[in-house]
Amino acid sequence: MQTSALRSEEQVENDVLLSVKDLHTWFELRRLGFIRVGHVRAVDGVDFELNRNEAIAIVGESGCGKSSLIRTILGLNHPTKGEVSFDGRSVSTAESYGKADLKWYRSQVGFVQQDPYGALPPFMTIRQILDEPMIVNGVRDPKDREARMRQAMLDLKLTPVDDYLGKFPHMLSGGQQQRVVIARSMILQPK
Numbered sequence: 001m002q003t004s005a006l007r008s009e010e011q012v013e014n015d016v017l018l019s020v021k022d023l024h025t026w027f028e029l030r031r032l033g034f035i036r037v038g039h040v041r042a043v044d045g046v047d048f049e050l051n052r053n054e055a056i057a058i059v060g061e062s063g064c065g066k067s068s069l070i071r072t073i074l075g076l077n078h079p080t081k082g083e084v085s086f087d088g089r090s091v092s093t094a095e096s097y098g099k100a101d102l103k104w105y106r107s108q109v110g111f112v113q114q115d116p117y118g119a120l121p122p123f124m125t126i127r128q129i130l131d132e133p134m135i136v137n138g139v140r141d142p143k144d145r146e147a148r149m150r151q152a153m154l155d156l157k158l159t160p161v162d163d164y165l166g167k168f169p170h171m172l173s174g175g176q177q178q179r180v181v182i183a184r185s186m187i188l189q190p191k
Contacts, residue, residue: 016050016051017087018050018073019084020046020049021083021085022081023073023081023082024043025068025077026040027040043079052191072084073109075102075106091105103136107137108188109191110185110186112181116169116178120169124168125165125167126166126167126180127149127166129180130149130183131149133184133187134188149165149183149187152186152187153165153183155183156180164180
């Protein structure tokens with residue numbers, strides 16, 4: 001009996017969680033508020049596939065379109081052209097996803113912003129920062145929220161946890177702020 005180590009094309013395709021095909025995001029330039037003078041090509045022809053249980057880093061020089069790409073993938077920017085699919089469903093257009101669908105989709109994607117100081121609201125404590133995404137996404141049980149918060153902090157070596165939860169972002173070092181941003185991105189257990 002001979003077994004094949006190769007997986008079928010269908011199995012490989014089913015492993016794809018996020019697919020970005022020929023993605024373009026252009027921003028229109030205007031003079032005096034109404035005269036069209038051209039476009040800024042922030043994202044121009046990006047293709048990649050992300051399989052389940054993988055992570056991806058978007059790397060490039062300042063101003064190359066990293067943030068515009070991520071904002072388009074998250075549905076915050078509308079693509080000029082191209083396709084974004086998550087778990088086999090198109091998320092490229094507002095018509096394909098309703099508000100509830102977009103909320104679910106965004107809860108399934110863990111996004112870590114590159115500037116932790118700018119990503120953390122200065123008027124909120126670390127507890128509030130970590131609690132907010134769970135409240136917004138319907139994690140109603142306070143004990144569950146507290147357990148997730150504490151586990152994320154332990155996983156990222158922000159211990160003792162109680163020493164950090166009452167602090168504001170400016171009271172942390174840059175590395176500690178970055179770990180809080182990572183904890184916030186992972187707290188909803190994204191795919």
